[in-house]
Amino acid sequence: MSLILKNASLLLGKELTFVERGYIEIGKDGIIKKAKGGPYHGDRKQIQTSTIFDAEGFLITPGFINAHTHIGDSLGKDVAVDSDLDARVNPIYGVKQKILQSKPEFLKTFIRGSALSMLKKGITTFADFREGGPDGVRLLKDAISGLPIKCVVFGRVEHYVDTRSPNSNGGFSRESLPKSVLQTASDVLDISDGLGISGANENSDESLQQYRKLIRAKNKSATDKKLLTAIHAAESENTVKLSRSFTGKTEVARIMKYLKPDIIIHMTHATKKDITSVSKKRIGVVVCPRANGIVGAGIPTVGKMLELGCIIGIGSDNVMLNSPDILRELDYIWKASRSVERSFLSAREILKMATVNNAEILRLNSGYLEGGREADIIFIDKNHVDLYPTHNPFASIVHRASQDSIKAVMVDGRFVSGSEFGFANNN
Numbered sequence: 087m088s089l090i091l092k093n094a095s096l097l098l099g100k101e102l103t104f105v106e107r108g109y110i111e112i113g114k115d116g117i118i119k120k121a122k123g124g125p126y127h128g129d130r131k132q133i134q135t136s137t138i139f140d141a142e143g144f145l146i147t148p149g150f151i152n153a154h155t156h157i158g159d160s161l162g163k164d165v166a167v168d169s170d171l172d173a174r175v176n177p178i179y180g181v182k183q184k185i186l187q188s189k190p191e192f193l194k195t196f197i198r199g200s201a202l203s204m205l206k207k208g209i210t211t212f213a214d215f216r217e218g219g220p221d222g223v224r225l226l227k228d229a230i231s232g233l234p235i236k237c238v239v240f241g242r243v244e245h246y247v248d249t250r251s252p253n254s255n256g257g258f259s260r261e262s263l264p265k266s267v268l269q270t271a272s273d274v275l276d277i278s279d280g281l282g283i284s285g286a287n288e289n290s291d292e293s294l295q296q297y298r299k300l301i302r303a304k305n306k307s308a309t310d311k312k313l314l315t316a317i318h319a320a321e322s323e324n325t326v327k328l329s330r331s332f333t334g335k336t337e338v339a340r341i342m343k344y345l346k347p348d349i350i351i352h353m354t355h356a357t358k359k360d361i362t363s364v365s366k367k368r369i370g371v372v373v374c375p376r377a378n379g380i381v382g383a384g385i386p387t388v389g390k391m392l393e394l395g396c397i398i399g400i401g402s403d404n405v406m407l408n409s410p411d412i413l414r415e416l417d418y419i420w421k422a423s424r425s426v427e428r429s430f431l432s433a434r435e436i437l438k439m440a441t442v443n444n445a446e447i448l449r450l451n452s453g454y455l456e457g458g459r460e461a462d463i464i465f466i467d468k469n470h471v472d473l474y475p476t477h478n479p480f481a482s483i484v485h486r487a488s489q490d491s492i493k494a495v496m497v498d499g500r501f502v503s504g505s506e507f508g509f510a511n512n513n
Contacts, residue, residue, distance in 0.1 A: 087114055087135055089499055092126040094141035095468060097148065097479070099456050100442050102434055104479050110146065111136075112461045116498030121455040143469055145479060148454050149210030149462035149495065150412040151444035153372045154316075154351050154401025157214050158222065160196035162406040190225055196405075197229035204410050205235050205502055208492045210462040212410070213238040213401070213448055215282035215316070220273045227277075234497040236462075238448050240282025240316050241274035243267055247290055262292045268300060275304050280314035283345070285321075286337040287328050294344035312449065316349035316372075317341055320356040322383040336360055342367070349447055351401070354378050354386045358394070361387075365395040370447030373439075375419040377403035385422045388439075389429025399444040412440045417485045433480035465494035 092109040098121055105123035113119050128136065204212055216222045216239055223241045230237060245267045263271075271281065281297060283289065289297075301313050319337040320326055329337045338360035341347060349370045353361065364371060373386040391398055400419065402410045420436045423429045445453020452460040466483065468476055470491040476482045495502040 087137060088112060088119065088132070090126060090128065090136050090138040091141045091146065091463075092138060094465075095145045095479070096121065096123065096455060097146070097437075098123065098454075100454050102147075102437060102442065102454065102480070110455060110461070110463075112499040114499075116461050116500065118455060118457055118459050118461050120457055141465065143467065144493065145466040145468050145476070145483075146455070147464045147466060147483065148441040148445075149452065149464055149497065150208045150440045151399075151448065151450065151453060152204060152209045152212040152401050152410055152412050152440075153349075153370075153399040153444040153447060154374055154403055155200075155212050155214045155410055156217075156404040156406075157197050157200050157212070157410070158193055158217055158226065159404050159406040160200040161192055164406070194225060194229035197226060198233070200405050200410055201230045201233055201235050201237075205233070205495055206492070207411050207413060207489045208464040208495055209235070209410065209412055210464075210495065210497050211236040211238065211444075211448075211450060211452065213240065213316075215240050215242060216278070217242050217244065219243055219270050220277060223274060223278045234500070234502050236452075236497065238280075238314075238450075239278040240280050240314070241278035242282050242284065243271045243274060245270075245293075246284065246288040247293070260292055261290045263296045268296060271297065271300055272304070275301065275313055278313075279311070280316060280348070283315070283317040283347075285318040285325065286340045286345075287325055287332075291333075291340065291344045294340065298345050314349060314449065315345060315347040316351060317345060317347050318351045319353060320360065321352040321354055321378070322381075323355055326355045338364065352378070352386065353391065354384050356387075358390070361391055361394050361396060365391075368397065370397045370399055370443075372399040372401050372444075372447065373419065374401050374403035374415075375422060376415055377407045379418065379422075380407050385426045386419070387427055387429075388419060388423050389427045389431055392431070392435070397443055397447060398439050399447045400439040411489075413483075413487055413489075416440060416483075420484050433478065433484040436484050437480050461496060461499035463496040464492055465496070467491050467493045 089112040093107060096105050096108040098105060108123040109126035110121045111119040216226045223239055247261055301315055304313050319341055338356050342363050351372050353371050371391060375386055378384055388398055400415050402408050402415055416436050423431055441453045452462045466487055472486050473482050473491055
């Protein structure tokens, strides 16, 4: 039995093309069969065997994708709020480490709460950097078990090089990963979607190469999915200076040479040369503007990165820093880019960061409404007091929509919460 959503306004395809009235047909497998503009005219048999919802008054959009979170620190909301970046989240000596050492049952409770918060805000998929090795990955999966939200898990091995303690020659450490650490990394990859590495400054050139070789070997023998590598880079001026002072290279230059990742997080202080090299290799860049803002790290140069051909996605980063709210991220980066970069990006381009682009970066079969894609969908009330009258649907979503204007969320063709959303079933 198919599900038909008719008489809705839609954002269709990879360009999020707006149509005033159209319909979506979803198969019982949760995959979109058709998504088209115009009235729905099913034949008699289809009408008799389908569930039909009249979505008049709704703007239907792809579900949001939050491409970077650290959901495990949900317990520490606004801890050390006036401290700098390193004091809060450095994996070796930041306050975040104390939070992650809390009892697992406490962590699971707050992780689950953040996942539910994301669903209510229209986020149907999130990608998480999960600390704690294999146990950390299992804890996350256990915490969100039974929830309809989808998760891309980037596991991590808790092994770091402290760049504040250089080697005996006064240079950057050339430490290799012990066999036990490599085995733990292999165990992480067996139950996750890839590695979420802290940063180049917490790794030697040798350890970055070892991670790359491990994932390559895993992918050669994989039959179903490709494991991804993601890493933070150039988040603050301090991290850039630290890399140059110890290695003579930028973090991005080292990452590109030794790790060759699929995704780089932040790039807030990346050089034009760094951005160009990332763009040429078609490596996804995920910016986290509000997290950068709260720790005083600056504003990512989204306009410059797009101009140089980068694929730009967006995430909300640590829950201890921010609520996991993509709508607030979109609003913030749209206005900040105009104010700081003087880059007048369109609202449509910004919205694509949280949908089409994030899906491409994370290798997801969602992100836009088209036949063959997973039916992860948001229903926005066009008549909501903050949106009506809507003259530009992209601008309305990016800087006027809120959790309150999202009236329904669908994952894989199924409504997240019953029939409370007020649709009229005309079948």
